[in-house]
Amino acid sequence: MLSRGYRIGWRKVVVSRGKLRFSSTKQITGSGSSSGDSGSNNGSNDSGNGNFGNDDHQDDSYMKRRLQQLAEDATPIRDDPSIGIPQDALPYNQIITKEPNVFKNNNNDTEKSLMESDPNLQKIISNLEQASFDQKYQREIGVSKIKSYVNKHSRDLALHQPWSGKESQQDSTLRMLIDKHKPLSITKKNGDSLITPKLPNRERINHAREKSLDYLLSKHEIKEKTPKAQDDKWREQYKERLLGPEMFIPTSFSNTVNAYKAVADQRIDEAKRRGDFENLPNRGKPFKKDSHSSSAYIDRTEYHLNNILKRQDIVPPWIEKQSSVEVVIRNFRDSLDKDWLKRGINLICEKYPNKSLQDQSKIIEQFAIAESQDNGAKLRDKHWEDQQLSYLNLKIQSLNDTIRGYNLQAPLASQKMYLTVERELKNMYKRINRPEVLNDALKNHVIGDKDNHELQKKKSQQSKLSQNKYLAYNELPQQPTQGLGSLFLNIFKKSNSERNY
Incomplete structure (x- = not known):
C-alpha cells in the first residue's frame, strides 16, 4: 500500500494505512514509496526518536490529527510550482506552526513577508485602515476642516447634533422669541474696526492748527504766566482766523434741526396763503396704508425716498x-x-x-x-x-x-x-x-x-421758357447815376440860386 509524506517545518508526517506518524529527520522530503519501505523507515525513526510507541495506545487523538491532515492537504505550499505565483501563497509554516521566517535561502537570508513584498497589498491595507479611521472619526474630521472665515451660524450648524425629528425646548423658545420680535433690517456691526473712520469736516476744522502759529506761540510762551493759548480773547481771535465767518453760524444738532423746521414752516405758510391746501385731491379720504412701510426688513427712509421719486416721475x-x-x-x-x-x-x-x-x-x-x-x-x-x-x-x-x-x-x-x-x-x-x-x-x-430724369428734362425746358419770357438782369432799364461829389455840388448850386432869388 502506498504512503504519502508531508513536510512540516522540521518534521514529516507519514500517512500509512490510514494512520499518521511523525518523523524528525531533517533530510526527509515528501515522496511516495511502498508499504514495506515506509514501514521500515518509520520503524527506524520511531526507534531512534523514542517518541512513539504502540500506535494503538499513542494515537488517541486520531480525529484531531485527521483534521490537521485535511487542513494540510487544502493549504497550498509555498514551494509548490503548480499553485501559481509564489507571492499569492501564504507560507506553510505561518499557518500551521505559527513560526514566521522559517524558509531560508542558501545565503541564510530571511525572506520578506507577503505584506512587505507586495506593494499593491500594502496600498490596499493602508486604504482600509484610513477608511476605517475616517469612518470612526467622521465628525471630528469634518469639524477640523471648517475654515476660519466661516461665520458663527454655519459653525454652530456644523457642530450641532443632527435633528432627531423632535423640536427641543431651547429651539421652540428661540423660535417663539424670533417670531415675536422681528430682527431689524440694519444692524450695527460690533467689534473695533482696523480702519480709523474719517472725521466730519466740522470736527476737522475745530482740531485744525497752523504749524507756523504753533511755532510762533512756542517761542513766546512764558512758564511763569499762563500761555496765550489759554487766554479767552486770544483763543477767539485764533478761532476766528482759522474758521472765518463760519464760527458765527450755529453748528449744533439742535440749531440745525430748528433751521430746517423754520424753512419748512415758512414754505407751508406760503402755500397756505396761495391756497394750495384748499383743493387737495385726497382731502376727506382715508389715508392709504402701505404694508411695506411698517416692515422691519425694509429701510423706511430709503422706501419713502423711492416713493417720492416715483410720484415725481423721476427715474434713476x-x-x-x-x-x-x-x-x-x-x-x-x-x-x-x-x-x-x-x-x-x-x-x-x-x-x-x-x-x-x-x-x-x-x-x-x-x-x-x-x-x-x-x-x-x-x-x-x-x-x-x-x-x-x-x-x-x-x-x-x-x-x-x-x-x-x-x-x-x-x-x-x-x-x-x-x-x-x-x-x-x-x-x-x-x-x-x-x-x-x-x-x-x-x-x-x-x-x-x-423720375429724376424726367424732372431734369422739365426743369431744363422751364429754364429755357423763362429766359425767353423774362429779360436778363443786365437788360433791365436803369436810370442814369452820378457820383457823390457831383451830387453835393448840385445841392449847393440849388441852395445858392434860391437865396439869390
Missing part, C-alpha cells in the same frame, strides 16, 4: 443713460443698414445690367435664401467692407465706451454686452439681405432714376 440715472445708449446704437445700425442697402442695390445693377426687373428680383430671392440657410453664394462686397472697416472700428470703440459707462451705473441684470465689428456686420446682412427689403429698394432705385 442709469435708466436715463440706458435710453441714450439705445438711441445711439439704433442710429448707428440704421446708418449702417442704409449704406449697405444702397451698395447692395448698386452691386446687383452692376453685376446684372442687362437683366430685367423681374430677373433681378429672382436673383435677389436666391441671395436671400442663401443668407437664411447659410449655404451658397451670398450678397457680399469685400471692397466695401475694407473701406468701411476703419470707420466701423472707431465707431464701435466709441459705442463700447458709452456702454462701459452705462454698465458702471446699471445693475448686473440690466447691463449690456459690448459690440464687435463681425457681429454687427453679420446682423446687418441678416436684416437687409431679405427679398422684401431688397425688392422694394430695387424698385425705388429704378423708378426713382426715371
Whole structure:
C-alpha cells in the first residue's frame, strides 16, 4: 500500500494505512514509496526518536490529527510550482506552526513577508485602515476642516447634533422669541474696526492748527504766566482766523434741526396763503396704508425716498443713460443698414445690367435664401467692407465706451454686452439681405432714376421758357447815376440860386 509524506517545518508526517506518524529527520522530503519501505523507515525513526510507541495506545487523538491532515492537504505550499505565483501563497509554516521566517535561502537570508513584498497589498491595507479611521472619526474630521472665515451660524450648524425629528425646548423658545420680535433690517456691526473712520469736516476744522502759529506761540510762551493759548480773547481771535465767518453760524444738532423746521414752516405758510391746501385731491379720504412701510426688513427712509421719486416721475440715472445708449446704437445700425442697402442695390445693377426687373428680383430671392440657410453664394462686397472697416472700428470703440459707462451705473441684470465689428456686420446682412427689403429698394432705385430724369428734362425746358419770357438782369432799364461829389455840388448850386432869388 502506498504512503504519502508531508513536510512540516522540521518534521514529516507519514500517512500509512490510514494512520499518521511523525518523523524528525531533517533530510526527509515528501515522496511516495511502498508499504514495506515506509514501514521500515518509520520503524527506524520511531526507534531512534523514542517518541512513539504502540500506535494503538499513542494515537488517541486520531480525529484531531485527521483534521490537521485535511487542513494540510487544502493549504497550498509555498514551494509548490503548480499553485501559481509564489507571492499569492501564504507560507506553510505561518499557518500551521505559527513560526514566521522559517524558509531560508542558501545565503541564510530571511525572506520578506507577503505584506512587505507586495506593494499593491500594502496600498490596499493602508486604504482600509484610513477608511476605517475616517469612518470612526467622521465628525471630528469634518469639524477640523471648517475654515476660519466661516461665520458663527454655519459653525454652530456644523457642530450641532443632527435633528432627531423632535423640536427641543431651547429651539421652540428661540423660535417663539424670533417670531415675536422681528430682527431689524440694519444692524450695527460690533467689534473695533482696523480702519480709523474719517472725521466730519466740522470736527476737522475745530482740531485744525497752523504749524507756523504753533511755532510762533512756542517761542513766546512764558512758564511763569499762563500761555496765550489759554487766554479767552486770544483763543477767539485764533478761532476766528482759522474758521472765518463760519464760527458765527450755529453748528449744533439742535440749531440745525430748528433751521430746517423754520424753512419748512415758512414754505407751508406760503402755500397756505396761495391756497394750495384748499383743493387737495385726497382731502376727506382715508389715508392709504402701505404694508411695506411698517416692515422691519425694509429701510423706511430709503422706501419713502423711492416713493417720492416715483410720484415725481423721476427715474434713476442709469435708466436715463440706458435710453441714450439705445438711441445711439439704433442710429448707428440704421446708418449702417442704409449704406449697405444702397451698395447692395448698386452691386446687383452692376453685376446684372442687362437683366430685367423681374430677373433681378429672382436673383435677389436666391441671395436671400442663401443668407437664411447659410449655404451658397451670398450678397457680399469685400471692397466695401475694407473701406468701411476703419470707420466701423472707431465707431464701435466709441459705442463700447458709452456702454462701459452705462454698465458702471446699471445693475448686473440690466447691463449690456459690448459690440464687435463681425457681429454687427453679420446682423446687418441678416436684416437687409431679405427679398422684401431688397425688392422694394430695387424698385425705388429704378423708378426713382426715371423720375429724376424726367424732372431734369422739365426743369431744363422751364429754364429755357423763362429766359425767353423774362429779360436778363443786365437788360433791365436803369436810370442814369452820378457820383457823390457831383451830387453835393448840385445841392449847393440849388441852395445858392434860391437865396439869390
